[in-house]
Structures are given as C-alpha cells and as structure tokens.
Amino acid sequence: MLASKRILLIIGGGIAAYKVLDLIRRLRERGATVTPVLTRAGAEFVTPLSVSALAGRKVYSDLFDLTDEAEMGHIELSRSADLIVVAPATADLMARMAGGQADDLASTLLLATDTPVLIAPAMNVRMWQHPATRRNIAMLRGDGIGFVGPNEGDMACGEFGPGRMAEVSEIVAGIEAVLSAGPLQGRRVLVTSGPTHEPVDPVRYIANRSSGAQGAAIARALAALGAEVVFVTGPASVPPPGGVAVVCVETAREMLAAVEAALPVEAAVFAAAVADWHVAGASARKLKKDAGGLANLEFAENPDILARVAGMKKGRPRLVVGFAAETDNVVENATAKRARKGCDWILANDVRHETGIMGGAENAVTLITGEGVETWPRMGKDQVARQLAGRIAAALA
Template identity: 85%
Template sequence: MLGSKHILLIIGGGIAAYKALDLIRRLRERGATVTPVLSRAGSEFVTPLSVSALAGRKVFSDLFDLTAESEMGHIELSRSADLIVVAPATADLMAKMAQGQANDLASTLLLATDTPVLIAPAMNVRMWQHPATQRNIEVLRKDGIGFVGPNEGDMACGEHGPGRMAEVPEIIASIEAALREGPLTGRRVLVTSGPTHEPIDPVRYIANRSSGAQGTAIARALAALGAEVIFITGPATVPPPEGVSVIRVETAKEMLAAVETTLPVEVAIFAAAVADWHVSSASDQKIKKTKAGLPRLEFAENPDILATVAGMVTGRPGLVIGFAAETDDVIENATAKRARKGCDWIIANDVSHATGIMGGSENAVTLITAAGAEDWPRMGKDQVARQLAERIAKALA
C-alpha cells in the first residue's frame, strides 16, 4: 500500500491523459497523496476541475501562478514528493527532459528535482520508433529515469504498434516498486527472459520450449527487494511481472539491440533461452510444398548476447550472470561456459526431458562462480528467484 506516500503527478498532453484520472483515484484508494500538475497540452484532454476533484487538491499548471513563487515555489513543489510520475509522458515532454529544457511548469519541475522520476510514455508508434525519440530514451535511462511501458496495441490514431501508455494497474505496480525500500533500492538491474523466435517465413519460426517462468520470477524477486528492473522478454507464454519496465522482442538480434539500449546497469541477468542460429535468408512469403522436394534452409549464428556484454571494455555491468541449460555433463559444461563467455556467475540446470524443468514450475540449479559450484535443492522457480535475488543483494552490499 502507499499510505503516507506523496506522488507528484505530471499529466502530459495526449489522448492517454484520460487514464490519469483513474490513476489518481486508484492511488488515493491506496492511501497516497497526489499533487497534480496539468500541462497546458494536457488540459486539452482533461479538465483541471476533474483532476482537482479526484485528487482533492489544487491543480498546478502555470509556472508563474504558484503560491509564494517569490519563495521559489516550483523548487519546493518538485522536491516535496516521494516520487514524480509523468503519465502520459509525450515525445515532446521526454525531449525536454533529455535536453534539460525548462520552459513550462512540468519541465521546470523535472529539471529542478532531486526526487526519483517514473515516466509512462504514450505516443504514436512512428514517434516512439523515431531515432530522435530513441536517443532521448537512452539519455533518460542513463540519467536514472524509470520507465513503465509503453505497450503495443491499437492506437487512437488508427495505427498499431508500441506507443500505448501502460495500463493503470501496471503503473500502480511500478510506483509501488519504485517506492519499495529494500537491499536493492537504487540498483538498476537488467533481466532477459523467454525464448526467441527466428523466422523461417511469415508463418514459421525456430524456437525452443522456454516458458519464461524463471526469468519472470527473477525479475519479480529483484523488484521486491527494491531494484529498478528492466525486463527484456521474447515471446514467452508466462506474462511479465508487474512493477518492472518491460521491453518485448522477437529475435536474438532484437534482444541484443534492446540490451545495448538499456545499458548501463549494475547487474545483468541473462535468463533468456536465445536461439543459437537463425535462417540466413528467411522468406518474406510462405514457403509452399512443391514437387521439387524439401526446401533448403541455410543457417547463420545469432549474436552471443551474454559474451558481448560480459566482454565489454567500458560500460560492463558490475555483475553479469548467465544461464546454462544442459542435458548432460551439466557442471562441466556450465563451468566451461562461464570461462568461455567471461561472465561472473552461471546458473546451471539440467533440462533433459526426464527432469520436467523446461516449461515446468520447479527448478534445480547449481550456482557456479569463481569460488566453485554450489548445488541448490530442487524448489519452485519463485524460491530459486528469491534465493538468487538475495545472493545478488549480498554481493552488492
């Protein structure tokens, strides 16, 4: 719950601003105090009266209309909250944040604050994918700004893709995670999860049996200890956890690009079951059966994400953790993998069919570090995740 917590909510100018009304209501139901700041563009979508009625407080909107502005009211407003939330965060507002502009109340508050900031981006898919926006995202992440969303889906403009503002329950979960105090509070952690899908043609792909359950459990356990978690997931069957920033990808190349965009982080955990190969000349049309016989598929190696990050000269995370899913000689193969990849820890497990681990609810792992191999008993994947999260917290203490 959020009792006694003070949220400064900045409402940007976008159609998703209507969700801010529900967000205010739900925050107050959880005991939080909400001070609303409505941008000039935001007031085109929701009215100050409706915002004020739900918040039970005055709405701030004009930089030069604050009470006692002679006493630097905008400075006090920016620092009196436990968390600043920007929802929706438009492309324009994100650009102002990245460039350090302060030409209205919202941007001035964000530049003047020393309070943690969480943003919920919302914009047209082309705006989200534009190189300028992606550059701004990279700057904001490096500045320590937290993200929730955006999601992928249909938009008010009629287009489809990433750019929809996260749903209110997702934002609430991220707010709770951001305000949760624990041994990993203030730590920025990356987790990859799920399989990758490598296309053969528009309807077929190469994949594996990973459900994403263990990666999801790890991300949830880290967030519970206060970490800011960036969760990069392939098309897993298990939904991502709430309270983390989710980036969805399909292929190994997309996952590597997402990882590189997310850096720097203090800890990187590569739990995803990334395909080793892709079809080098995937067809853009469905491959048909013909009298000529079976199609010939040429394969090429996928990028090695774990080795790439572990081998970075600059910007390498302080703790890089890989996974080794093996079917034979588990400890020997995993130990060799740790040395070959250059990572700090390897989580090894036996995924042969008889174990029921791949896609199941339990796991039996061995933690391999420079000190040697440590067997953990078979237990639920949530328990494995909690034990790993606690070990990480201890290592960073």
Template identity: 80%
Template sequence: MLAGKRILLIIGGGIAAYKSLDLIRRLRERGAAVTPVLTRAAAEFVTPLSVSALAGQKVFTELFDLTDEAEMGHIQLSRSADLIVIAPATADLLAKMAQGRADDLASTLLLATDTEVLAAPAMNVRMWRHPATQRNLAVLRGDGLREVGPNEGDMACGEYGPGRMAEPLEIVAAVEAYFTAGPLTGRHVLVTSGPTHEPIDPVRYIANRSSGAQGTALAAALRDLGARVTFVTGPASVPPPSGVTVVPVETAREMLSAVEAALPADAAIFAAAVADWRVANAGSSKMKKGGGGLQLDFAENPDILATVSAMGAGRPALVVGFAAETDDVLAHATAKRLRKGCDWIVANDVSPATGIMGGRENAVTLITAEGAEDWPRMSKQAVAEKLAARIATVIA
C-alpha cells in the same frame, strides 16, 4: 504501505486516462495523498471535477495561473511530492521529457524536479514501436526514469500489440515497490527472459520450450529487494511481473538491441533461452509445398551474454548467464562461463527426465570463479529469491 506518501499524479491526454480515476482511488485507499495535474488533452478524456472528487484535492491544469503561482508555485508543487507518477504517459509527454521541453504545466513540473518519476506509457502500438519513441525511452531510461508497462492487448483504435497502459493495481504495485526499502534500492538490474522466435516466413518460426517462468520469478524477486528492474522478454507463456520495466521482443537481434538500450546497469542477468541460430533465407511470404524438401540456411545469432561480458566501460559489475544443458551439465556450464567471460553461470539439467523445462521447479548449480555450488530442487520462485539474495551481496 503508502500511508503519508505524497504522489504527484500527472494525467496525460489519452483514452487510458479513464484508468487514472481508479488509480487515484487505489492509491488513496492505501493511505497516499494524491495531487493531480491534468494536461489540456487529458481534460478531453476525464473532467477536472471527477478527478478532484476522487483525489479530494484541487486539480492543477494551467502553468500561468496567478492564484496557484502565488499560493504554491509550480516549482514547489514539483518538489513537494515523494514520487511523481505519469499515467497515462503519452508519446508526446515522453518526447517532451526526453527533449527537456517545458511548454505547459506538466512538462515544466517534470523538468523542474529532482523527485523520481514513474511512467506508465500508453499509446497506439505503432507509436510505441516508432524509432522516435524508442529513442526517447532510451534517453529517459539513461536519466533514471522508472516504468511500469505497457501491456500487450487490444487497443481502443482496434489494433493489437504493446501499448496498453498497465492496470491501476499494477501501477500501485510499482509505487509500493518504490517505497519498499531493500538492499537493492537505488540499483538497476537488467533481466532477460523467455524464448526468442526466429521467423522462417511470416507465419512460421523456430522457438524453444522456455516458458519464461524462471526469469519472471527472478525479476520479481529483485524488484522485491528494491531494485529498479528492466525486464527484456521474448514471447513467454507466463505474464511479466508488475512493477518492472517490461521490454517485449521477438528475435535474438531485437533482444540484443533492447539490452544495449537498457544499459548501464549494476547487474545483468541473462535468463532468456536465446536461439543460437536464425534462418538466413527467411521467406517474405508464406512458403508453399513444392513436392520436394525444404532447404533452410542458418546464420548464427549474436551472442548477447558474451557481448555484454566483453564490454569495457559500461560493463555491469555482475554479469550472470544461464546454461540449460541435457548432459554433462557441470562440464558444459563451466566451459561456458569461461568462454563467455561472465561472472556466474546458473546451470540446470533440462533433459526430458527432469521435467524442469516449462515446469514449476528447478534444480540449479551456481558456478563462479570460486567453484560450483549445487542447490537442491525447489520451486522456481525459491530459486529466484535465493539467487536475488546472492546478487544483493555483490552489488548492494
């Protein structure tokens, strides 16, 4: 799929740089030409010799190199690629990009190009969650940065959480998706998915039975049509799709913040099963039995679908909500579309008898201003593909 494609690979300085060696191999076996650029910090983790041997090309490292400037120059180097990939994209590199700094070869290339950039972030979980990093990402997403990962897992530093660089094959899938022309190429679609977890105390929470399977399938189907997908997901039981920007969250309020940070978008699809309420008096330490009952006070969570639907400037052209109901599905979902102000509602019956909640199949009714359209029961992937194709007819 990548035959003849020219990839400029910028390798940042982090322990995940060792994965870039396998990434080069995977890209080249698919026909891509890889021109590698190492930051000075990256050269502490992988050697220019090993990178050059795998890429079959010279490695570029220095901004002020007389020979390189005379032969090609950093401006031409940055513009001769079909796609720029940063793997790993460290917190420092992301900060430089967001601030428009150009104090080394990598940051200068990124500032001097109009070629699209795909970043695979990799850093300590605390660095990833730091407000400064999240502010920088919000700026870069607004500038059109494409992302893949990070994943959640064990860190080299011994901590656990989001911040692991996507695996080489995940990055390759994102690269292939970029070059796959489809009706949604150049469009940005926001998808929410999974449940939210609302804490009772540090060890307990309120949740629902959503697996996130339908939202995940929908994000993948939109990606396959060429869209740039931002995937905001609660703690789902299915892994997120590759080739999309994954933003993990826990609570409804965190999901709203992530959605607002991901805008603008051409379409916003709210497939997440967001908790309507949160515990207002959540404990800061584990609650103990006291011989009596437990009294919990609840507060309403923000209504993410209604908030985005009511936006003036910046509202997506298409806003789609989901309605999981157990009775009077059509009546409740139709009323929900009007109450929330969204364009479409995808309704389904999740009563226990259907086996849909957490299962592999779905049977939905698409409700629009023109009326209701019943779809037959089918796999969640088939539902996703059909809905993605319908979305494409509106925003393509």
C-alpha cells in the same frame, strides 16, 4: 516505511474510484502525505469534499487555477512528490499518458514530471484486452511506468475478467516497494529474457519453448530491491514486469544490439534462451512446398551474447550471470559452459520435458560460481528470482 513520504494521487474517472478513499486513509496511517488531484471524470464518482477531508489537504483539479499557476503550480506539484500514483487509471487516461497529451491538470502533471509513476489500471475487460490498450500498456511499460494490477474478477458492468482495479492493500504494497530504498538502489542492471525467433520466411520461424517467466521474475525481483532494470525480452508468452525499462526484440542479433545499447550496467543476467543459429538468407517470400521436395535450409551461427559481454575488456559489468538449460550431465555441462563463456556465475537447470521446468511455474537450479556448486531446492520461479536477486545485491554491496 512511508513516514514523511509525499504522494501525489491522481484520481481517474471510474467506479473503482471509491476505493481511493480507503487508499488515502491507509497511506496516511503509514505516515505519508497525500496530495490529491481529482480529474473531471473522477469527480463524477467521489466528491472533492470527501477526498479533501480524508487527505487533510486541498484537492487540485483545474489546470488554470490563477492562484496556483501564477507560481507554475502544476510544475511544483509534479516535482515535489516522491511518487505519483494514478488510481484508477482508466483506458482514456492511460491512452493520454501514452500519447504524451497535456490537456488537463492530471495529464500535464504526468508529462511534466521526472518522479516515479505507479498506476492501478481499472476498466472493462474488453477495453483492457483491446489492441489499442495493449499498445498503450507496452508503451507505458517501456517508459518505465510501474503497474499494480489489474486483477481478474466481477465488474460493475456485470462482466468477468481482467480489468478490475487492484485492492487497496495491493496498491499500498506496490507503493511501499517503489519507495523503499532497497540494497540495489541507484544500481543499473540488465536482464535478458524469453526466446528468440529466427525467421525462415515471412510466416515461419525457428524458436524454443522458453516462456520468459523466469527472466521476468528476475527483473521484477531486482526492481523490488531498488535496481534500475533494463529488460531486454524476446517474444515471451508472459507479460513484462512493471517498473522496468522494457526493450522488445525478435532475433538474437536484435537482442545483441539491444544489450550493447543498454551498457554500461553493474550487473547483467542473461536468462534469455537465445537461438544458437539462424537461417542464412531467410526467404523474403513464403517458401512453397514443391511436390516431393523438401526445403533446403542453410544455417549460420548467431552471436554469443553472454560470451561477448563477459569477455569485454572495457566496460564489463562487475557481475555477469548466465543460464545453462541442459538435458543431461547438467552440472558438468554448465561448469564447462561457465569457463568457456567467461561469466562469473551460471545457473544450471534440467529442462528435460518430464521436469516441466521450461514453460512451467517452477524451477530447480544449481548455482555455479568460482567458489563452488550450490544446488537449490525446486521452488516457484518468483522465489528463485528473489533468492538470486538477494545474492546479486550481496555481491555488489
């Protein structure tokens, strides 16, 4: 799968850098050409000689190498690769990527490229959980940077938690997924996910129990098949997938604006649990509880995003897929919803509390199309996502 693929490998400074030596070996075993870039901090953990010996190529480290820079070597390096991999991606290196800095060879290459980038973060658990790092992660995901890991486990510092760099086999699998020309290669797809939060006042809102797990899994599965995915998500409790363009919203009206901005697309999957109503004239101040009195909330209808896109006369996606979360007469209600909304497919699921589906790890869906009704067995949400992504790929072929 990696035969003749050119990988530019940027080695950051962290104890996990020792794994990169094995990563180089595994990539070359699969036929890839690996061009290493060793940061100054990375050279504190692995030597240029060991990296060069395993890669079979020169190790680049200095932005101002006169021989290379006479021909704008940093531009050539950044453009000649099929994929740029950063491993380990330290907190500092991720921060510089997010900030668009270009103060050494590695950061300059990352800023000067239009090549896909996959990073394998590695850092102390507190650094990974720090708000500054979380902001940088969100920014990098929004820029389309792919992530593999980190994992949870024991660290060199003696602490335990998320921040341990992914294993070599996981990084190789991530590289293969990015570089494999899937059936959706070059096709742009939209996925909405998560709940929406409709404000009552500055501290209260109306929401639902959606975790966003199914929508995130669908986006991840479509990206694995090569699609360019725009992922519009409400305030979900699960992180967005890597390798997709993430647009974060709060309300249904914000989600509609983000969806319209993402068009045109070839397929749109509306997995978000969008609130049907919002509070008309939400208070700019916190509502106070008067003695013996109840707040009088007046509701207004939210825009119907699915129906609006499905009913477009110009620029409508070739395939529009909706979801129907039902608690009774699941198939009948979902079938009626498909006709009412005008979408091509609808996936119905039973979200009664006892099913554990909304917010849970599994799903049991019924696919309703113009050809009929197809009930899928209960399975993990990732498996549901892969099955749906395959059907979408076949429909667009």
